[in-house]
Amino acid sequence: MAVQRRNTRQRKLVLDAVRQSCSHPTADEIYSAVREQDPKISRGTVYRNLNLLADEGTILSIKTPGGNRFDRTVDPHAHLICTACGRVIDVPLPFDGSLDASAADETGWSVMSHYTIFEGLCPACRDRDAVPGIEANL
Amino acid sequence: MAVQRRNTRQRKLVLDAVRQSCSHPTADEIYSAVREQDPKISRGTVYRNLNLLADEGTILSIKTPGGNRFDRTVDPHAHLICTACGRVIDVPLPFDGSLDASAADETGWSVMSHYTIFEGLCPACRDRDAVPGIEANL
DNA sequence: ATATATGCAAATAGTTTGCAAGGAG
DNA sequence: CTCCTTGCAAACTATTTGCATATAT
Numbered sequence: 001m002a003v004q005r006r007n008t009r010q011r012k013l014v015l016d017a018v019r020q021s022c023s024h025p026t027a028d029e030i031y032s033a034v035r036e037q038d039p040k041i042s043r044g045t046v047y048r049n050l051n052l053l054a055d056e057g058t059i060l061s062i063k064t065p066g067g068n069r070f071d072r073t074v075d076p077h078a079h080l081i082c083t084a085c086g087r088v089i090d091v092p093l094p095f096d097g098s099l100d101a102s103a104a105d106e107t108g109w110s111v112m113s114h115y116t117i118f119e120g121l122c123p124a125c126r127d128r129d130a131v132p133g134i135e136a137n138l
Numbered sequence: 139m140a141v142q143r144r145n146t147r148q149r150k151l152v153l154d155a156v157r158q159s160c161s162h163p164t165a166d167e168i169y170s171a172v173r174e175q176d177p178k179i180s181r182g183t184v185y186r187n188l189n190l191l192a193d194e195g196t197i198l199s200i201k202t203p204g205g206n207r208f209d210r211t212v213d214p215h216a217h218l219i220c221t222a223c224g225r226v227i228d229v230p231l232p233f234d235g236s237l238d239a240s241a242a243d244e245t246g247w248s249v250m251s252h253y254t255i256f257e258g259l260c261p262a263c264r265d266r267d268a269v270p271g272i273e274a275n276l
Numbered sequence: 277a278t279a280t281a282t283g284c285a286a287a288t289a290g291t292t293t294g295c296a297a298g299g300a301g
Numbered sequence: 302c303t304c305c306t307t308g309c310a311a312a313c314t315a316t317t318t319g320c321a322t323a324t325a326t
Contacts, residue, residue: 003305004301004304004305005305006299006300006301006304006305006306007300007301008299008300008305008306008307010306010307011306026290027290027291028289028290040307040308041307041308042307042308042309042310043291043308043309044291044292044293044307044308044309044310045306045307045308047290047291047292048292048306048307049306051291051292063202063203063255064201065201065206066289066290067289067290067291068203068290068291078241078252080241080245080247080249082247083250089245089247091241091244091245092244092245093237093240093241093244099231099254099256100256100258102231103216103218103229103231103256103258104258106229106230106231107218107227107229107230108261109218109220109227109258109259109260109261109264110258110259110264111218111256111257111258112221112257112258112259113256113257113258114216114254114255114256114257115254115255115257116237116252116253116254116255117201117252117253117254117255118237118238118241118249118251118252119249119250119251119252119253120238120241120242120247120248120249120250120251121247121248121250122247123246123247126247126248141280142279142280142326143280144279144280144281144324144325144326145325145326146280146281146282146324146325148281148282149281164315165315165316166314166315178282178283179282179283180282180283180284180285181283181284181316182282182283182284182285182316182317182318183281183282183283185315185316185317186281186282186317187281189316189317204314204315205314205315205316206315206316
């Protein structure tokens with residue numbers, strides 16, 4: 001049977017912090033945010049609760065190079081990461097859930113899910129990197 | 139101008155090890171393989187060369203949760219990871235490079251690339267996890 | 277010659293875990 | 302009263318880096 005979960009103050013704080021953020025925060029950003037409400041909460045507790053909430057499906061865990069990020073939006077969608085500053089945004093492109101079945105057909109494995117990550121530059125980093133005096137800025 | 143690269147014995151060993159593997163090895167697996175040829179090569183050198191070869195586009199770096207993996211096949215294609223044992227295989231599904239342009243249109247960012255990772259169970263782990271005595275095995 | 281690359285070891289980043297004490301149900 | 306959860310600190314995994322030395326070109 002399912003493990004019985006308790007409604008702890010800490011768990012609620014973590015969930016609220018994820019729900020109040022629209023910037024796909026890292027575990028450490030959640031930790032900082034929650035610390036402002038409860039200066040005693042520990043990193044371990046934040047990590048444990050983030051993982052627990054993600055396992056439950058209450059929040060979404062996004063596996064990005066350089067650390068997981070969390071998303072209050074749980075319906076599957078792609079993400080775009082700035083390779084310069086690490087910022088992450090949602091990509092409003094149609095998500096094709098049927099690809100899982102295709103992948104299973106092709107490979108013989110059981111396929112549960114898939115995720116797509118785009119890599120690029122956010123406007124701020126793109127503009128900053130556009131070195132003045134060099135013409136080839138496209 | 140481009141940095142000038144030297145053809146070191148170590149770099150060749152690392153590249154050969156990636157090219158000889160068909161199992162999407164981790165950096166540590168490459169390190170072990172190369173160590174058999176040259177017991178003196180250091181982990182740092184292996185990591186440096188793997189990153190360098192991936193930056194050049196000579197090999198492919200696959201960002202998976204739990205560590206990067208490397209692929210001798212550089213043309214873009216999706217990967218399937220076993221969430222139980224970490225094994226990785228290629229997924230022979232069509233890769234749509236034009237999605238990058240669509241994502242750029244939708245977001246206003248510069249989009250360089252994207253990758254898709256499927257998660258599931260390899261046949262071995264699926265069979266092992268199929269607990270005998272429980273009927274609902276589908 | 278000279279700058280790139282190596283080996284080593286220490287440092288870093290992100291995350292997990294063991295354990296005793298705390299608290300939800 | 303039970304056992305899930307927390308706080309703390311230490312452990313862990315994957316990877317990067319500073320520096321003196323070695324080596325490719």
